Amino acid sequence: MKRLSLLILMGILVSTAGAIELRNILWDRAFSPNGDEVQDTMPLSFMVTSEDADLTTIRALVSTSSEVPAAPEDWVEVLIEMTGDDIGRFQNLVTEWDGLDDGESSYADGFYYLHIFASTDTEEFWMGPAGEIEINTQSPTFISVAVEPQPFTPLLAGSDTLQQIYFTSADFDTLTDTATLEVFAYSESAGQWYLLSYLERDGEYALNTGEGTRYRFLWSGFGTLGNLQDGVFPGTITLEDDAGNSDQAEVSLDIDTLAPSVSILTIGGWPDDERDFYFNPANLPDSIWVRAEDRYGVDSCRVSWGVDAPFDTLGLAQGSGDPTFEDYLFLIPSNWAADSTYRMNFDVMDMNGHWLSVLDAAHQVAVVLDGLHPQAPQWLTQGGDRIQAYEQITGSAYEAELEIRLYKNDNTVAMDTLNAGGTVQFSFFVNLEEGEQSFRLEAFDASGNSSGLSEALNLNYQPGSAIRIPGRFRGDPGEEIQINTPENADKIELRFFSLEGALLRIVEAQGGPLEWAAEWNMRDSAGRDIAPGLLVVVIRSYLESGEILEDRKVVAIVD
């Protein structure tokens, strides 16, 4: 609990006309000797000096009377008593008053007065006026708290821009007491509560209600980081006096700054972040389901056709039974044309009147009726003989969203999904079986239209010692040189020569010990492009037996 103390510093010279002076007197004006370890005692310190003679008496006492000098019958307790010839001319004194009568129960709540007396053989001094002390063991108390408006909707047109948090108290002293409001929020990521906002009492507002005085806090709904909040946030109002006594009251602050969220329910369940829906006209559903969610409940949902059209269709609420969401049904007009795109802007309002279109963009989806067949994929890989089983076969297709299926001898063996516009290349890695086999492709667009089967890619895999090298290099994916050696080899080098005899590049094949493969990027060893036209490739196979085989091939760069 925050300790609130009122320290009174009298850093001025307090003296009579004589030579005795009282300096730097410091004490708490109010304290609460109730044993709660908050301002249970009253600290006191001061300095006394005498210029002309030694001090003979110093006395600090508490009296029920403020009259100076204090009459002995009014004395409550003597805090300091010094007499004799050894006091000297200077004393810096520190003490405290526990406010307890005989060290047990506290004196009665009320006002008391601090008196300080000092004397020499020739002079007497009384501090004047006496210092006020208040013993107060009772905290300010709440009569009631209230929040208006609740919920608080600052973004709604015509609504209040500030939320008022009231408390009523009969003993709250605006001079000596303070009132604060702390608003908390829960961080899901951090897993703990944090201080969202700290408010102080509106000092210009105090209204006598008969049973007490009503005070208030004002909240704009913004957190300490300057962002507008949405949700229900717990708050704590703390009243504290200058004697260290306090009381708290809990409030709940409800602020609504969001419109409902909209999700599209359609065939197949919840679409994740999907805003376009493709349908074959023959499979178009007769309705679209929309779910709107808001913690205050959903009032209505409607849709506009196109950006500029007015909201012209109200959804049919289905009665979810859950106050936080509602499902709406929109009937699809029966006259929608095939091969067209219909844009629908969904807007929704919560029970507080927040429109999604006002606070944020309306939820837009496109319903695409696509009855056109996509183009059949094209093979980029050339058919023919193969000497190694592992093969990358490549094709191309044209359309934004396609599912490509690969058939081997009429059985589906692989699928891929393409999500790019224009002509897209794709590759499959297949393991060939010895002998002839046929591959075909089929593409399905997002509406489920089939391209039909592509032309066949016929591959004939015959393992054994051989070299397969493209006659013409184009830089196509999967373009590689394959070497099967007659026996195990340690290393295979491919040496690329110009026709004049310059050794442009040495590439080492990978794999082994019988089947090797190499890729070449049509650059020399310095990374420069090699000019188009003919080259000589010498394939050197270093067999484990020590024999070196050389094969010379002519190739062309046609890129």
Added chain:
Amino acid sequence: MSIKTRTLALGLMMALTFTAGADEGGSYRFQGTGTRDLALAGAAHLGDAGLEAIFLQPASLISITNWQVGAFLQNYGDGLPIQYGTLALAMGSGERMALDGQYRGDSELAIGAAFQYLNATLADDSAWSEWSLAAAAAWSPLRWFSMGGRASYSGGGSEDGQDRAGAFALDFGLRMRFLHPGLEAGVLMKDFWHRLSWVEGSDFKREPSTVLSLGWGGLTLPVLPGDWRVEGRSTNHLSETESFGAGLEWTLLDGFATLRGGFMAWRQGEERNYPTFGFGLKNKGYQIDYGFSPDVDGGFAPRHRISIIHSGS
């Protein structure tokens, strides 16, 4: 001729040496398939280059004092399926009187033309062929200085018609004598202008490269008979040497027989060095030459070139 003029000419030749780089490899060009050129490791730009100047340094065409016609064949060993054949014709304006100390005279003007055909079988057994037409001219405004240019167009590609291209190239060369009538220097800017275009596809441009050559002919040795000639040549890309070669030519029996040898060093890409050899026989206006580069490092195939040239009288 004044020293100042020769200094300016030499400075111009030096400036041409600092041109941009080369894109080696590939074909689609009028290929240097001179027989003497192969035997001398490419160091045959200067001296009595004759008809072979049409392959190398066009400024050396002025060494033709009447007319020459010749046929050149190149074949690779070890069964590499590439063959070159070239027919060339050149003529000069007539022999001028030799300079004092010059071992023979040359023409003031010379022109030449050649047709080249390349035939190859690619690794996938598909057929490939290219042809080139080249025309060259040389002019020697001063007895010690000549310049020449060559334009060539190459076309062709795969026999299936799928990959075909055409390329046009311009080369420019200078040649001069200095200090001694037998001492010559030359500079050739290959692919001074070049453009290759695929029939269906993109364009490609070779960067120019520079060939520097220095030769000394008409040398005699006190012990051995005949005339000697040496030449060195380097192909450069900025300050980087792509390749260099040096050749030695020994002419015996009053010009009837010539023995040739050279050393070739590639520094482009991977390093590679090998010797070259060749010989020539000349009689009554007919000249037969043979050149050879062996496969000494277990890599590239050996090359053979043979040519026959007839010189008019």
